[in-house]
Amino acid sequence: MASPAIVLPEHCSEEKLSGIWSWITTVDHKRIGVMYGVSALSFFILGGVEALAIRTQLAMPNQSIVGAHFYNSLVTMHATTMIFLMVMPLSAAFFNYMVPLMIGARDVAFPRLNAFSFWTFLFGGLFINSSFFFGEAPAAGWFGYANLTSIQYSPGPGVDFWALGLQTLGVASLAAGFNFIATILNMRAPGMSLMRMPVFVWMTLVVQFLVILSFPMITVALILLTFDRMFGTNFYVPEAGGDPLLWQHLFWLFGHPEVYILILPAMGIVSEVLPVFARKPLFGAPFVIFSGILIGFVGFGVWSHHMFTTGLGPVADTAFSLATMLIAIPTGVKIFNWLATIWGGSIRFTTAMLFALGFISMFTIGGLSGVMHASPPIDLHHQDSYFVVAHFHYVLYGGAILGLFSGIYYWFPKITGKLMDESWGKVHFWSSLVGLNVTFFPMHFLGMQGMPRRVYTYEGGFGWDIWNLCATVGAFTLALSALIFFINLLKSLANGEQAGNDPWDGATLEWTLTSPPPVHNFDLMPKVTSERPFWDQKYGSTHGHDDTTEVAEEEQLPAEIHIHMPPASYWPMVVSFGVITFFAGLMIHPVVSVVGALTVIVGTVAWTFEPE
Template sequence: MSTAATHVATHAHVEHEEETGLWSWITTVDHKRIGKLYLISSLLFFALGGLEALMIRMQLFRPENNFISAQFYNEMFTMHATTMVFLAIMPMSAAFFNFLIPLQIGARDVAFPRMNALSFWLFLFGGLFINASFLFHAAPDGGWFGYANLTGSKYSPGHSIDFWMLGLAILGNSSMMAGFNFITTILNLRAPGMTLFRMPIFTWMSFVVQFLVVMSFPMITVGLILLIFDRNYGTNFYFPPNGGDPLLWQHLFWLFGHPEVYILILPAMGIVSEVLPVFARKPLFGAPFVIFSGIMIGFVGFGVWSHHMFTVGLGPVADSAFSTTTMLIAVPTAVKIFNWIFTMWGGKISFKTPNLFAITFVFLFTIGGLSGVMHASPPIDLQQQDSYFIVAHFHYVLVGGALMGLFSGIYFYWPKMFGRMLNERLGQISWALFFIGINVTFFPMHFLGAMGMIRRSWQYPAGAGLDMYNQMATVGSLFIFFAVLVSFINFARGLMGHGELAGDDPWDAATLEWSIPSPPPHYNFAKLPTVHSDRPFWDEKHEGGPAVSQAKIAGPGPHHVAMPPSSYWPILVAVFQGLVFVAFMPGSGSGAFNYDAFLKQVMIQGPVALAMLFCILAWVREDDTPR
């Protein structure tokens, strides 16, 4: 690799353009490129999960329909949820963690750039591995929650659950690694003067999320390891006839699963907290309260998991305790909602596409939050649990909430990421289709639930009065399909170089990431700014504050900034680490310890693990001094 000096000498006029080509993307350790990789791959998985949702809606268009088989339907809802949670919303959030956190705190990269690349490749392989199950006619069919003992080898022989459980284990690895990386980054790499309470809200919410990730993913990892043992070696953690208890899985899963809900929503809340102030031309109302309510949600989020289990019979004391903690989540959530509304109150609101999505988030998330208060009460939950009411509730939270927040973020940060504006008209059309589609699809589901329609139902009975609302939902899902299509066309146009040049600061925003060129040079900041407030760039532009923009403090390039070199060890470690998990496949599903299968497993796993170890050693010995 050329030194920074010769690099500058030969490419002085396009100095911020790094190497191009496939190899440079495979070996990249640049957080912005990794962020883009996360964004594109999560959008592709999102499209896949959306098609699976359409299959579900097509099947439910008519009562007693036979459009797809029961088996395929079960695979569809399992893969739809697994894909949307682990392969679409989480990595879409990760795209923003990667791209934004270093820019927002005034850093040149994350703390561990190569580990960051490893996180991405593990995510991609994990996602591809789970979906590879379709090629083997063994798509997971146990639900995204994978309740034991249905996932045990007795009731799920074959490899469908193996794909799911091993894929999730790989993905958990990826998320935990990213979590530690971002915690370290935020704690250690902030620009001079960037105190914790001067950090942008998105970085704050991401900070909370990383703690949730590193504390909740170990739970599901433990659960999955026990499941691997049950399926491979004949242990009985979840198998009742031999003394196991399927509720153990439920506790482990929801101890992860409920913080996971906040892992999905908090980044979107962070994005909305960035977007609303910019388009109201005001600071975020009560920023410390928004931050503390986010922290509060994170904390309380670990004490509510059993509200997913009100029907399993934990007893009145447990039900009361978890009901109380669950309802308490409404308090920080309400604080956030009011602060967002009063951020706009007294402002000058412009309804650009990012803001439309952000306002929609506030409105739809309110609906989802309030219906959540209903089944926080166990007597009601007994009537709503596992009914379509729950489906309505969490789609308002996750589609109306998380997804709208993330789309707001895509439209808002696209100019910074790619240097060009997205088409405003297409954005507005997509937003309108989304708004209609989400409400037409998911609002009738409240009624279906109140009428007693169960979730995960391949067929519902004719003449039960369920037809009309199901048809509405299916029609609504087509609106969502076209909404996504229009946005994807918009993104594709953007990637192909359509759209006007964005300039450094297209929205007249307040934070550091807008004070550098779009797209940012690979070193982000030629000269690290000194931060004096929570809105440094706004203060420079409008309040006569000290300069933070690169144009003023660093002047025009070229700048000689040494950056970590690219490396192919992360992707190699990811490949071998993924294979270590895949090697559990041969012996799985037999339900008892099988010596031959175990031998087979070790024969594959041993060499692969050694190869991984070799790659890790090579990684350690690699010279990664910035140059």
């Protein structure tokens, strides 16, 4: 059929879309996705340098390369950076770039709100990290337990930077949560029923529900903390009857859903990558989807397994222990489904596939040690030891980050139009795999031998020396692998092989578009008849009953199609700036906060009256 001419609005012209101003004012989900990705990878370097400093300090007993207090700052900032500024925004990069493409939409439901989320995230991240230059970086741990965070025990500005920075990041995540749920539920292409959505989109949906329901609880926890520190209230002050455990409950009510916020996107990516490179549909896709939903749901009922040692009593311990073990079932279902997907497939061992397979194996190791912690008596021994550090690095590095790397190698050609170099990619994969096992596996032994977490140095002769040295060597191997990745990324960006539209023989809608996709994504709304629309288009329907006839009715197309695109706007960034000014003002002067609040109000009103 003759394709109709596409007429885009004037503000989408070539020259209007170049230059730094076009990035600052962009409301295009693809550009926002790229900005999320670049920011997250920059913070990845920062968090990685902090990890190297930690491992250098711990390489040998009785070292004093960094002082005790700065070590605490490093531990706190490494965790805060990797969780909130690396894994979450890198996942957000994929949500932004891929979800509208995968569901056949032109953009997200609220493009300007999306830009607001990005800028608020970026300002929040920079705000927390600016603490390094203003006296003191946060040093009370990423979990910020009361009453270590009280004025009495943390008199410096670090905790304020941390609390207000996280609050800002929370605003960004909540706004993105409302936006993405509305997008996924409402903006699917005709024929894309919920059960035909790609699993990655499903996992995004579950994650956003977790975000909007769990972040308000840490918002309250942080508000109470800020009031305690700035206005002298008594929420976490034991002398006045306040209970430090209140913080732990509120924090982990958020904190446990948060770990699924970190891992489910990677699970979604792996569920897209494995079928394509095994050339088989995802085995038992509905089970994978419902397992993800179940993980999200039960994830709200297990927070107290972080608190077994606080003495909640046998009833609470039993209930939380059971709920925690229950989560292993849907997780196990997913792992077996992934294995069944590659079973008997014609497998292509691309870098993306290797990272996906690495994800399955490493995540399983982390999952197994996780089930051990579900038992309160065992947890009493593990708590605050390096065994726990080993566990969550297997699920976070071995799980989330390997999964995200898989996503980068898989979607880089779509985003840039270039292929990433496969040979260097494989070197990156194997050095990551070796590096992470050399770093984190010995930590199991260290934990069993009684080495506590969060100590800045230790005495020799406990049998810890060799494993600490081993972990440090592993950490530098990981740094080397990251360096290889970044060189590959930049080299491929500069002169990588042309990717074409569909380099991997993909099954989902994003591969039907050019690489990179045009600004308006789809000329015409795609019509979806199965969960693998592009495979159906290329190879015919794989379903028993042929429902492709729906598209057979040739539609009479107009000669010209005018596409409405939202214009660029700087108001989202102005409002974000108001938000961060408001929070920063709480530390500087009330007048600054008032200016921030007024900026938010003026910006919001101006934004509302802007033509869409």
